[in-house]
Amino acid sequence: MSDDKVLSGVRVLEVAAWTFVPSAGAVLAEWGAEVIKVEPRNGGDPQRGLVTMGIVDEGGGSVNYMIEIPNRGKKSIGVDLSTPGGQEVVRELAKNCDVFLTSYLPERRKKFGIDVEDIRAVNPSIVYVRGSGHGPKGPDADKPGYDGVSYWARGGIATVLTEGADELVRSRPAFGDLLGGMTIAGGIAGALYKKATTGKGSIVDVSLLGLAAWNLSPDVAVSQIHGGSAIPKFGHADAPNPLVGTYRTSDGRYVQLMMLQLDKFYAEAMRVIGLPELVDDPRFADPASRFANRVELIALLDGAFAKHTLAEWRSTLAPLSGAWGIVQTPGELCQDPAVTANGYVAHTETVNGVPFSLPTNPVQFDEQSVVPTGAPEHGQHTEEVLMNAGIDWDTIEEYKKSGAIL
Template structure:
């Protein structure tokens, strides 16, 4: 796969595909490389993290990097030559820039008519905003409605976590690439694949969007903790200030088991809570009782008390707790990788596993680390490589 993309959204797709077994060649600008590399010197990425630029490692693990100046004829020749032997070309560049640099669909297909051409964008390939720059913070989180949906009423919008939409979008692109490869193998027909951050946001908010059109301005039903319609679905505070989430939608099925486990078997025979309808009518009182019960034990104690529970429940964890989560460890969801300089770091990998094999990620390449190797593998001899280097076409 040939990747001409920057930042996180589209490159994240290349990282996933590399973990799925693809050879991914990352084409970076000859001077400076992917602009995301500069975040570690601008203060947005802490420099004292053992030499790990996590914003580069995260979306670029497992790739080969070449430095190419696409503004030069030689640089465009190099990309066209590489495209001849690639199954997929993926880019995040805007339409006007793709045309200016000679890497639009027609340009790449002139070199390889069968190549799958993939575009990641902020707002989709059509409409007045097709050539408008976008990031997940504005295209997905803000314009896509995700931030507003997660912000409490009458408060300022909450800020998005880093790469929140980008990583979901990259995984979505990877799935689109896999489907396009299957289609081409099955039918012989190649594809242009498009994924936008705005479209991703709309899909993520499907229930909210549908309800807004079905019921006008009426939002999805909203309940606070104290008046939740089903007391077995909610967050309960422990003695040491942590929270346990119960998620048992079939309350009639699980109510006796939960009450027995938490030490209130008397409530099973209480007529106020005899069935789902009764519990709904008296939910405020039941939630108050359960609040009192959960406040009597620490999180560690509740882990043991609730361990036999057959219904779904979980602990509200911080991101920093995930590497030590037993299920995460058992399934290898956050393995240890190393940078090209040998610095170790822990990295969540894509959640798809094949044949129960855990993903073992490789580190992200240095800027232009594989330029000569990739060009030689593409059949470009040393004489031409030296010519391109002398012209400033490649790093």
């Protein structure tokens, strides 16, 4: 690990599974921290099993991307936390860690001896971090939470993204989880600053439900104002600003216009789009008339965009000073010149040497892009991590014999 990264020297002990909380560990690893992932001795992180269940396509038998995404750059140890030896191992490792990161619910944390008081007993100043579905308080503090339930459904995301549709939009894999991981990582960075300046460790909590509320701040705020009146709803055909919306091209693709200052960009946009006659058209001569006749204006823009292909519009719109973009596919995103120039999608490989592409976390320090290392195999670093923690070989052998570690 490069010694000039912002979290170089920070050690994180992660007892977490799936994507939400582990993705925070992946971000910390890309920022330079040493992240030790504690996986169940038998089977490891249950997300490893999604391939055998057929939920994740392994890409020709080579890349389990739902393990790679939240676990790049970590060390893995296999531990049975139901055994006294396994609990001893975790507490021993926690002595020399700056951060303890977990997704386990209160009942399991107490059962496995990894709750706040257990870890603070061996390391009083550690930053203790909990990611949950519904927060540390209230009736659902011990209720399982996942992206699709706590964030997408209960958090209101599905409702606001599906307004006007015949059926609910399906959630994308790990959509809220990955946003949540970045949020947890930011909270940890703040807690580490406090620890560095005061010597005191914090308890950090992030929930998927709280994240959803934050994401929907405008909707939530408006829902509580003036008797709960909703944010005004318009369709494409009657949008209040014709220069904010998507327009379909002749080859069935879409261009997104995002010029919030309609009056500032109106004349320029009409000329670039190929409708210069509309600049002085009395129907659209001033802000009031443009709003009153917006349905006609949008229909004219629809007709103009429908005459040319996406490729042609890329060239035609290039001189436009207002904001616009192409509605791209994930595959096109990888080839986007801004993405490639900034290294937002890195070309890396698994620990077995299989090449693939993986987005990096979006935070860059000192203009340096990240090339992530692959996710570890289950228990790949058990002996190495324990020996580095000062546990002698004979003790490690005893832990193995007792089934405490892999």
